[in-house]
Amino acid sequence: MNKWLKISFSLLISSLLHGTSINGALDELKSDPYGFAFVDVGITKEDLENFSSIDIQREWVYHQFGEMERVQEIFANFFGEIGVSEHAIILRAAERLKEIASDVVKASGKETAWICLRSFIPTNRFDLPRWHVDGHYYRSDEPEDLIFKFALTLVGPTTLFYPISRELRKTTEKTVRNRQYMKNVCKQENIVSPKIGEGALFISGQYTSVAALHSEPPIHENRLFLSIVPCSEKQIIALKSRVTALYPKDSRN
Numbered sequence: 001m002n003k004w005l006k007i008s009f010s011l012l013i014s015s016l017l018h019g020t021s022i023n024g025a026l027d028e029l030k031s032d033p034y035g036f037a038f039v040d041v042g043i044t045k046e047d048l049e050n051f052s053s054i055d056i057q058r059e060w061v062y063h064q065f066g067e068m069e070r071v072q073e074i075f076a077n078f079f080g081e082i083g084v085s086e087h088a089i090i091l092r093a094a095e096r097l098k099e100i101a102s103d104v105v106k107a108s109g110k111e112t113a114w115i116c117l118r119s120f121i122p123t124n125r126f127d128l129p130r131w132h133v134d135g136h137y138y139r140s141d142e143p144e145d146l147i148f149k150f151a152l153t154l155v156g157p158t159t160l161f162y163p164i165s166r167e168l169r170k171t172t173e174k175t176v177r178n179r180q181y182m183k184n185v186c187k188q189e190n191i192v193s194p195k196i197g198e199g200a201l202f203i204s205g206q207y208t209s210v211a212a213l214h215s216e217p218p219i220h221e222n223r224l225f226l227s228i229v230p231c232s233e234k235q236i237i238a239l240k241s242r243v244t245a246l247y248p249k250d251s252r253n
Ligand SMILES: [Fe+2]
Pocket: 132, 133, 134, 214
């Protein structure tokens, strides 16, 4: 059976309760011309209220490479680092994120993941969108391997995605780093974003292929953001050295 079609019982139940499952969205992603799909991961109103209760006093980022059994503890530590929140709120948030991370990895059929949790305080750095595609996070020996990221905003504004045509990709290949230029190219009325608490799955790779064009949103309020890149235990080693070379330590960047 194709690994993307492996549907665990719990995820099937989740899909019946919440609409598109992660597996369903991954299937959708493979044929999406723009390289992104949104997914309901079962975050409730109560979950969102709990995430909103987390005190965010500073911008911070934490990268976790593999060791999925440690993510709950690491998320709890992260929430302790960014502000002063009630213990019960932290525990509930960390547990919920651990469940989501586990669901995403399970649905992907991969062994582990690079997980990144990031907090923002209001900033004008993204008032002008930073439209880009993510390059390949790791090399895969399997040509049909879908290399993707899962992104989820828990507090604050959600990621911007743009359904860019093949023609427009070609004509903007050299100008994609020009933020003012791209602002004019990417028409406001065509920009789409997941709802808060709704996941986004998107493909990485070449700008001229189906990699998803996306940007941070304008961030004028606190924001809490989770991203997950599932991969194998072997791939996580190379991925870790690439990411840590870019971001030498967990810090504001
Ligand atoms: Fe990105």
